[in-house]
Each structure stands twice: as structure tokens, then as C-alpha cells.
Amino acid sequence: MTADVWLPIPADEIEGLPKELDYRFWDGERDFPADPADCAFYVVPYLKGPEIAVRPLAAMTSVRVVQTLSAGTDHVAPALGSLPAGVRLCNAKGVHEASTAELALTLILASLRNIPRFVQGQEHEEWRSGFYPALADKSVLIIGYGSIGAAIEDRLAPFECARVVRVARSARTTERGRVHAFTELPALLPEADVVIFSTPLTEQTKGLADAAFLARMKDGALLVNVARGGVVDTEALLAELAGGRITAALDVTDPEPLPAGHPLWHAPGVLISPHVGGSTSAFQPRAKRLLAAQLTRFAAGEEPRNVVLTTEGPTA
Known part of the structure; x- marks a missing residue:
């Protein structure tokens, strides 16, 4: 039985690897490091795009585990239909929680306190003082209460929020309290000052933030997306932003990367970061x-x- 392992990080840079496996370094280069048919454990190259991620999969007839280094697996899962039965697809739970939660808080604070306006003022040597919204006393709604959602709540704790409401695919109770189901969103949205998406992209969540969803958001609310761009209907968001009723802070967009000339770049009330929730110094050791x-x-x-x-x- 083959024991080839394809890694996007050189094996000699990873402490604690079992010595009985054969390690092949591949980080998306044109040439494969060995015959894909001999690969038993495939670690998907990180941030190389879906085309590179799935390129060797069809030939991996002996693979037993496909491991992503991302929290989401939507870029790989559709290509698994040709693989043998019993192959495990694993995500990188435990790797990105700290960095993604950190960025979510950064985007919230930067948007509420209008940091982009201060940066522009510095460029023009203008002293733009005044009163700005605070996170304190705000009601925050976290949609997608998995490990990343919980990490975001951890970091909200010192900011004196009035309320943190948790939402997931199905209702449950945690040590912190109730987690509401997606079906309860219509009643929850009008009460939230900040709405955070940290959910995987699935058939259930694709386009979840559509025109009806956004219309139910509170006047002046902030939408934060550190999940996947496809969770939000871009055209519906642009319409709401144009009217100035809500604002948005987006680490992910649809399309992505956001092309030059796209209206989202210059929409009023939007702050955009280039999908950097997980790509920090915390990534490699984890x-x-x-x-x-x-x-x-x-x-x-x-x-x-x-x-x-x-x-x-x-499948046939």
C-alpha cells in the first residue's frame, strides 16, 4: 500500500512528522513531484486558487485523505466526485480562528470609527475630528457560529457590546447561551447593529445575504463578511450601499479577486481587504x-x- 504524502510545505520544516511516510513537496508548480496515482495523503496548496488545488485529483486513484489548509473546502469539494469511496476531506479547523477573528474585529472597528476617513485626512493634511460610532453598546449578530464564530465572540468580550447573538445552520445551546437557526434570521436582523458572516459557503448559505436579507437590516447597520464572497449577493449589496442605508466591511467578495473597475471598489460606505483573514504570521506554525x-x-x-x-x- 502506497504511503506518498504531498505537502505544500517542505517536510524538513515540519516538526513531528512520522518517519515511515514518503513526503513529496508540491506547492502548485507545473510539474508534479511524483505520480499522483501513488499519493495517499494530499495536502492542498494554500491560496493557489481552485484550478491548481484540484489539478492532480483526478489522477489520485490511491488517495485516502485530502487535507486543505483553509477553513473552507468549497474550492475542492466539487472535484471529489471522481475519487474512490471512503476518501476523507478535512479542513484546517484550528489554523485560522485567531487570525480571522482578529481581522473581523479590525474591520468592525475601522469601519465604525471611520479609520479610512482619517487616512484620507492625513493624506490631505486635514484634521477630521468629530463624533464617530463605537462598538460599545452595539448589538452584534454572528452568522456561522463554528470555531471561527466563537473566536470572534471571544474577541468581542472586552468591547462592552450590548448583546451578541449567535446563528448557525441549526439551533443548539452552548455554554454561552443559545445558538439560533438560520430560519430565525428574519426576526433577528432588524435588531442587529453589526452583522458578521463567518459561515462556510454551501448551497444553504450561497446568496444568503440577498435583497430581502439586506432590506431587513437595521438602518445604519454594518455588514462584515470574513466568510466567502458568494454568501453575499453583490448586486443587492451595491443597491443598499448606494442608498447609504447600511455600510459594509468585506474581506471576501464576489467576484474575487475583485477586478479593477468593479463598482464595489468605490461604493459608498464600504471597506475592502483582499481576503487576508487567514494569511498572517499565525498561519505557518498552526x-x-x-x-x-x-x-x-x-x-x-x-x-x-x-x-x-x-x-x-x-458517480455515473
Whole structure:
């Protein structure tokens, strides 16, 4: 049985890897490091785009685990239909929580306190004083209450928010309190001053923030998206931004990368960062620890962690 492992980080830079596996370095280059048919554990190159991510998959007839280094797996999952049954797709839970939550707070504070206006004022040597909104006393709605959503709530704790409301695919109760279901959003949206998306992109969440969703948001509310661009209907958002009724802070967009000339670049009340929620100095050490742990389990014949789905075999 083959034990080739394809890694986008050189194996000698990762402490704790089991020695009995054969490691091949591949970070999306044109040439493959070995025959894809011999790969048993495939770690998807990070931030290389979906075309590179899935390029070797069709030939990986022996693969048993596909491991992403991203929290989302929507760029890989559609290409798994040709793989044998029983292949585990695992995400990078535990790698991006700190960085993504940190950026979510950065975008909220920068938007509410109008930091872009101060930067523009500095460029023009203008002293733009005045009163600006604070995060204190605001009601915050987190849509997508998984590990990243929980990490965002951790970082909201010192800011004296009036209320933090949690929403996920299905209702449940946590130590912090109730998590509401998506079906409750119509009643929750009008009460939220800040609406944060940290949900995966799925059939259920694609276009969730459509015209009807945005229309239910409170006047003056801030929409923050650190999830996936496709969660928000861009045309509907542009219409709301044009009227000035809500504002937005977006780390992800649809389309992405946002092309030059797109109206979202210059829409009123929008702050855009270039999908940098996870790409910080915190990434490498956490990614290496995840890979060492997953491959140790793999070498021991144990089930990997963070399994998102298991393939059912090629479809006709």
C-alpha cells in the first residue's frame, strides 16, 4: 500500500512528522513531484486558487485523505466526485480562528470609527475630528457560529457590546447561551447593529445575504463578511450601499479577486481587504502543527480530525 504524502510545505520544516511516510513537496508548480496515482495523503496548496488545488485529483486513484489548509473546502469539494469511496476531506479547523477573528474585529472597528476617513485626512493634511460610532453598546449578530464564530465572540468580550447573538445552520445551546437557526434570521436582523458572516459557503448559505436579507437590516447597520464572497449577493449589496442605508466591511467578495473597475471598489460606505483573514504570521506554525498531528494519526491507521465529508465513489 502506497504511503506518498504531498505537502505544500517542505517536510524538513515540519516538526513531528512520522518517519515511515514518503513526503513529496508540491506547492502548485507545473510539474508534479511524483505520480499522483501513488499519493495517499494530499495536502492542498494554500491560496493557489481552485484550478491548481484540484489539478492532480483526478489522477489520485490511491488517495485516502485530502487535507486543505483553509477553513473552507468549497474550492475542492466539487472535484471529489471522481475519487474512490471512503476518501476523507478535512479542513484546517484550528489554523485560522485567531487570525480571522482578529481581522473581523479590525474591520468592525475601522469601519465604525471611520479609520479610512482619517487616512484620507492625513493624506490631505486635514484634521477630521468629530463624533464617530463605537462598538460599545452595539448589538452584534454572528452568522456561522463554528470555531471561527466563537473566536470572534471571544474577541468581542472586552468591547462592552450590548448583546451578541449567535446563528448557525441549526439551533443548539452552548455554554454561552443559545445558538439560533438560520430560519430565525428574519426576526433577528432588524435588531442587529453589526452583522458578521463567518459561515462556510454551501448551497444553504450561497446568496444568503440577498435583497430581502439586506432590506431587513437595521438602518445604519454594518455588514462584515470574513466568510466567502458568494454568501453575499453583490448586486443587492451595491443597491443598499448606494442608498447609504447600511455600510459594509468585506474581506471576501464576489467576484474575487475583485477586478479593477468593479463598482464595489468605490461604493459608498464600504471597506475592502483582499481576503487576508487567514494569511498572517499565525498561519505557518498552526498549519505545521495540524499537519504533524493529522499525519501522525494517518500513519497509525487512525481516523483524521476535521473530516468535512467522505466520498461515496465515482458517480455515473
